Amino acid sequence: MKFASVFVLFFCSTFKKSQGKSKPKPACEYPPLQWCRSLEIAIQCRVQKQCLELNATRPNLPVPRVEVTLYYESLCPDCRAFLTQQLFPTWAMLHDIMDVKLVPYGNAQELPSGNSPFTCQHGEPECHGNMIEACVLHSVGLYSAFPVIYCMESAANVLDAAQPCLQLHVPSMMWDSVTSCVKGELGFKLMHENALKTKALSPAKTHVPWVTINGEYTDDFQDKAMSSLFNLVCRMYKGGKPPACTGAQKKLDRRLF
Structure with a gap:
């Protein structure tokens, strides 16, 4: 869908x-x-x-949103498929009742020394992609960064798409600020923080994409998120269901026009 x-x-x-x-x-x-x-x-x-x-169609009840956190890596085919086919489309329709957190790190390893403090499953380009996405998230927040990351991950070449995707979705942010973050201490700091978040998972991550719902991982959550995250979020939300979840057509007040 x-x-x-x-x-x-x-x-x-x-x-x-x-x-x-x-x-x-x-x-x-x-x-x-x-x-x-x-x-x-x-x-x-x-x-x-x-x-x-x-x-007028948004839910009004002060009910906690469903929190969906994705632990992933930028060049992982399964991660890219989940982010572009499940997570982003679901968020686009249900962002009033769900919060998304992205942790680009995945199966990377933090090294104690060396010129490159990180190694990644798909090589140095993936480390670079992880850091670009972490820097954009840090600079503009999830709401503005998510369309950029979706644009990157749905492109044929994730890294080549980074700059044009940023210019398309966040034109106020200069590409130089991203490269400064990636090449500077901030980028390494953000990656270190993502490493700590990933290592702190309980149960420990065994694969990517790794999805938690409201901070919790279960095999059932993972399977349902992979097959239909939209339906899972609708079921998990405890408040009044928005029209997107129920399929109901709400009559709008045409006096607004």
């Missing part, structure tokens, strides 16, 4: 004007997934009314 496209189609459909008038051009530098992130962005992208309508 292409859940992410539904979000985009919602906004695309709202740009049509009645009586055959032409479509307005959105004057903003933000991708669709960020249009309703703040009132300022919504105004800049001329979708404030559409965001109000979208907000």
Whole structure:
């Protein structure tokens, strides 16, 4: 299921004007997934009314969100498939009831000495990819970084896609700041932190992708996440189910227009 496209189609459909008038051009530098992130962005992208309508469909109960944490490595084929086919599409549809944490490290090893303090299962390029993604996450946070990482992981070449994906999804962030992080002490610090998080897993990680739900790993969670993370998150959420989970069509208030 292409859940992410539904979000985009919602906004695309709202740009049509009645009586055959032409479509307005959105004057903003933000991708669709960020249009309703703040009132300022919504105004800049001329979708404030559409965001109000979208907000009307969001759950209001103060119930804890479902936390999904992915321990992965940037060039692992199975990790890439899960991130692009399960995790990102589910988050795009259910980000109101779920939180995502990404820990790019996987089966890497931290060395006590040497010119390169880390070795990775798929070689030095993977260590480089892990660090790029860690630096982007640290700099702009998950909400803005996730589309960049999705773009990278769904590309034919993860590393070659890094810079254009950043320019596409976070145009305000300069590529030089990413390379400075990767080559400097901050990048190594972030990798060390991810190493500690990965080593602290209980039970210990035996493979990647490794998925925890609300901080817990079970074989059942893993199997269900791999087959249909969307259904798992909907079932795990304790509050009122959003329309995306139930398939219900909610009548929207057209007076907003």
